[in-house]
Amino acid sequence: MxxxxxxxxxxxxxxxxxxxxxxxxxxxxxxxxxxxxxxxxxxxxxxxxxxxxxxxxxxxxxxxxxxxxxxxxxxxxxxxxxxxxxxxxxxxxxxxxxxxxxxxxxxxxxxxxxxxxxxxxxxxxxxxxxxxxxxxxxxxxxxxxxxxxxxxxGRVRKSDYEVACLGEANRMAGLGHRAAREAFLAGGSELDVHLAYLQASRQRESELPYGNIVGSGAHAAVLHYQHYDTQAPRERYSLLVDAGHRHRGYCADITRTWAGADAEPLFGDLVAGMHDIKQRLVEAVAPGVDFVELHERMHCLLGELLVASGLVTGSAETAVESGITRAFCPHGLGHLLGIQVHDVAGRRASDGTALPPPAQHPALRLTRELEAGMAVTIEPGLYVIPMLLEPLTSGPAGRHLNRASIERLAPHGGIRIEDNVVVTANSARNLTADIE
The missing domain is CATH 3.40.350.10 (Creatinase/prolidase N-terminal domain)
Structure with a gap:
């Protein structure tokens, strides 16, 4: 055929x-x-x-x-x-x-x-x-x-063929994420979840576009967690799965986070809040949008969520200006996507001029203005990372941190929600299937 x-x-x-x-x-x-x-x-x-x-x-x-x-x-x-x-x-x-x-x-x-x-x-x-x-x-x-x-x-703006390949990679990765969630809810270990993902997405491990991140509980706060526990955790607080698929060379890069049976109600609310932030940022994707400004908008929305949830007191503006949001989310909003997961030319203008990330956001991998044909990830995060939060406690920002709530949240690790989006002539097309 x-x-x-x-x-x-x-x-x-x-x-x-x-x-x-x-x-x-x-x-x-x-x-x-x-x-x-x-x-x-x-x-x-x-x-x-x-x-x-x-x-x-x-x-x-x-x-x-x-x-x-x-x-x-x-x-x-x-x-x-x-x-x-x-x-x-x-x-x-x-x-x-x-x-x-x-x-x-x-x-x-x-x-x-x-x-x-x-x-x-x-x-x-x-x-x-x-x-x-x-x-x-x-x-x-x-x-x-x-x-x-x-x-x-020449790889920055994708052809219709490339978009179709990215779409199929997303479809197959979506099958894997659904299977991963089922394995987690059934009581599986990190390794069980990883193997369920591979089977459902029809991949061998060496074919993955990057090593699957499968973090349960506090492991979800390790941004590039690289191990798979073989034993299921005693308390099932949370699971974060960052995993993709490669189709004809083109990569999907999807992350989902789920609350477990032992999760604090606050954690479930935060997961829902991060889904909402992700969706609002996806809807803002369009030609002419400066990705650095979109990243900064993510921090504003994160500040609002931290204040609304009671993790932080004061205003969302204070949470951003004091560096609190950067401690809760130290990575960038997203990156170009294509043949490579972190695709090329994200920090250069179309004429080759270097566009380094802002000093306060050194991990941001995409610093250019969005154009039709670009494929990008949108991946806001919220994590309890002690080595980033503890220094804030001894400074002026410390009075804004609700330490008791943060400590209750710590065993859940963190949250990342990530979709793959193609910039169209007027707005954007979300390639990532609807995964709970």
């Missing part, structure tokens, strides 16, 4: 070819060779680390697992994919998917432990995890900064 995405992928590839032609011409290059990358050996071992191919290689192929492969792009010629697929009885050689790119590109299977033989002629660049010796042998410039900046910018 024909692939329903084939037409969209053909259109995506046509636009990609035009972008490369224009970019190479503007910078004076006659071609670029893109290396997919290679898996790395663990030191002193014969086992390889998990591998993911270079983003610009995936932009053409959508193949996250193709190692030792190359793409040659030369204006006026058919793009060539040198597919590393040697004869091997230890491993299954690379298999081509039934997708439009395999017809539009010339695919030359072979063994490419080294760079493929490229006919000399013109000014060539090579990009990717390539050694200086390899680039010298090719007579090519290695990872020229201006070219990389331009190629990164």
């Amino acid at each position: 024909a692939d329903p995405l084939a037409t969209l992928q053909q259109q995506h590839l046509q636009a990609l070819e035009r972008h490369y032609v224009e970019t190479l011409a503007a910078l004076g290059y006659d071609g670029v060779l893109i290396y997919s990358g290679r898996p790395a050996l663990h030191f002193g071992d014969d086992q390889y680390a998990s591998f993911c191919s270079y983003g610009h290689f995936q932009h053409w192929t959508g193949q996250a697992g193709l190692a030792h492969s190359w793409l040659l792009i030369r204006p006026g010629r058919r793009p060539v994919c040198y597919l590393h697929a040697p004869d091997d009885f230890w491993h299954l050689p690379a298999q081509l998917p039934d997708e439009a790119w395999t017809e539009r590109l010339e695919v030359i299977p072979g063994r490419y432990d080294e760079a493929p033989p490229i006919a000399a002629g013109g000014r060539l660049a090579v990009v990717g995890d390539v050694s200086a010796a390899t680039s010298a042998a090719l007579g090519a410039e290695l990872n020229p900064a201006a070219l990389l900046t331009a190629l990164d910018e």
Whole structure:
């Protein structure tokens, strides 16, 4: 049966070819060779680390697992994919998917432990995890900064094909999140929840776009919690699951938090309040919106919730100005999303000018104005992190903290609610399925 995405992928590839032609011409290059990358050996071992191919290689192929492969792009010629697929009885050689790119590109299977033989002629660049010796042998410039900046910018605004892939990744991740919630409510451990997620979303662990964060109780306050307890907790206060899916190279990045049977009523109210904040911020997404200002609006809304819940006294403005909201939420509101979970060019303007985050928000990964076609995450959070809150208690802000309520909330860890949103011509389209 024909692939329903084939037409969209053909259109995506046509636009990609035009972008490369224009970019190479503007910078004076006659071609670029893109290396997919290679898996790395663990030191002193014969086992390889998990591998993911270079983003610009995936932009053409959508193949996250193709190692030792190359793409040659030369204006006026058919793009060539040198597919590393040697004869091997230890491993299954690379298999081509039934997708439009395999017809539009010339695919030359072979063994490419080294760079493929490229006919000399013109000014060539090579990009990717390539050694200086390899680039010298090719007579090519290695990872020229201006070219990389331009190629990164070409990934910022998504084609209809890319949006469709992001949508499917969200759909599959949604299945995983529903299964994770069911496993938690049934009494499962963090590991049980993680395995339920993998099974429902039809992924092996090495295929995840990032390591699943599955934090129960106080673990939910560790922003990038990296373990899975094998035993179920005695008290079931809460569960935070930050987990995604990759479809044809494109990533979903979704977070949900649920109250457990032993949760304080206040925690359930805060979860509902964070869902409301997330929704209000999603509704504010539109072309021309400054993401730094949207991030600051998140802090204002968080301040209102902290005051309304009694965790903080005084005004929402005081909670923001005194740094209280930053202690409760030290991360950014979101980031660009695409082939990479934290996609490229989030801190640069379209002309390549650096846009560093504000000093008071150093973790913000997206600092530019939103444009139609961008895909972003919206992920407000509220956490009880002692190492951030304790310093406030000894200063002027300490008198505004309701320590008794905060201590009761501490075993619940924290809350993060995250959706994936595409900026449209007038507003935004939320790709994330309705997950409780």
